[in-house]
Amino acid sequence: MTLSEISHLIKSRRAVPPKFYTPGKSIDQDTIKQLIENANWAPTHKRTEPWRFKVFHSEESRQKLSDYLSEYYRKNTPADQFTEEKMKGAGANPLRAGAAIAIVLHPDPAANLPEFEEIASVAMAVQNMWLTCAAIGLGGFWSTPKSALESGEFLQLEAGERCLGFFYVAVHEMPAEIQGQRGSVEEKTVWV
DSSP states (O other): OOHHHHHHHHHHOOBOOGGGBOTTOOOOHHHHHHHHHHHTTSOOGGGOOOEEEEEEOSHHHHHHHHHHHHHHHHHHSOTTTOOHHHHHHHTHHHHHSSEEEEEEEOOOTTOOSOHHHHHHHHHHHHHHHHHHHHHHTOEEEEEOOHHHHTOHHHHTOOTTOEEEEEEEEEOBOOOTTOOOOOOOGGGGOOOO
């Protein structure tokens, strides 16, 4: 890849919200495996490789995730704020997506690194998945509702692990004219 090609890929990566997903369009398992393989090559201090992934790919598994998210909303929403519509909405994303991937932090058991370094490595793994999605024309979206952050029992996480959110992957119809925006890098840089 040339510098201009990689710069274009980085600048064209977008968070594609589920409202733009094409329901019923599956993502083949080999594509999901490629996303995770690319994630596995993220930078990792002391090679701890602190990322783990739980993939909800089949319709049945995505339904289980949907049920968990809806039930979490039902159990944890005060009665005066609860609506059936929002409960259904809480579980909608896994059903609209072609796959949902739980992003799990699996920190170094020896605790030789600060936690923020391990979290940063996991975030870079997600960025690798996101860039891969952009390169092949799929939509990606990292969602971190409280239900995800408290999903340890549902996900059957090991001691010390925690979920950092769900990464949704989907065929999408987001309009091309939706452009990314960033402020000037000059306003964010100090040359010392």
